[in-house]
Amino acid sequence: MHEEIYIAGIGGQGTLSMGQMLALAATSENKEVSYVPFYGPEKRGGFANCGVTISDHPISSPIISEPSVLVVMNNLSLKNYEDSVIPGGIIILNSSMVDLGVKRSDVRVISIQASEEAEQLGDVRVTNSIILGALIELTGVVSAGAVEQSLEQILPARNLDMIPINLKALERGSELARNYKKAWSNLS
Template sequence: MLEEIYIAGFGGQGALSTGQLLAQAGLLEGKCVSYVPVYGVEKRGGVANCGVTISDREISSPIVTEPTVLVVMNNSSLARYQESVVPGGMIIINSSLVESPVTRSDVKVVSIRANEEAEALGNVKVANNVILGALLELTGVASIKGVEQSLKEVFPKRHHHMIPANVKALERGAELVRTHKFSRTD
């Protein structure tokens, strides 16, 4: 098993924390993991991307240049990175914020209205974990239980009261995939 995941968005959308949670869950589950964040100098609203590789064998390079999975949180990230996905790979889109269409026909596209789903759960700030739950269900790279444990390690103690809301978001994202309540192109 080898998944090279690139998560792209703007600062404040949770792209970096999503990558951290995914990498930590992989580590907790005994997998080989790399996590490389890329961010702009702006405090909020600047580039916030990361590459996460999860494998059952050693990883030769930590840099993700040809992702098997691309998660996009905004239009500019889709425009910039969709061509980098390997043929047969997957693009997961937060369609609450991404209006541009995927122009590739050789990848699976999963569009999730993550912001609306998060609002329905009572907190729009967990939209990134709705996407992460879907990614976990689609790829099997880590478990929700692993990410739940990672929340305890990645979140500062002052944010631990938010863990239940984040777990609900993870479960909702996985449920959307299981019940096919997203727009998709195979």
């Protein structure tokens, strides 16, 4: 197993937290991991991207130029990174924030209105957990249990009360992704 995941958005959307949770979860499962954040000087609103490579074998480079999975949290990220995904790869869109369509036909696309789903759960701040739940369901790169355990390490002490709603968000993302997996398997 070797997955190169690029998560792209803007500051405040939880893109870096998603990457950190994935990296911690993979480490707890004794996998090889590389996590590289990229962000602008702005506290909120500037670009915030990260690359996470998870593998059963040593990772030769932490730099991801052709991800197998691309998570897109805003329109600019889709424009900038759509072409980098390997053929047969997966693009996960937060369609609450991305109104552009994927132009490629050689990738699998999952479009989730994650912000609206998070609002229905009670807090828009768990949007990233919905997307992350979908990612782990689609790829199986780490277990849901390992991601759940990483929440306690990622969330600041003042937000530990957010763990239950984050767990619900992870499960909701997983549920939504299962529908796509069924549709994809019917196409094969």
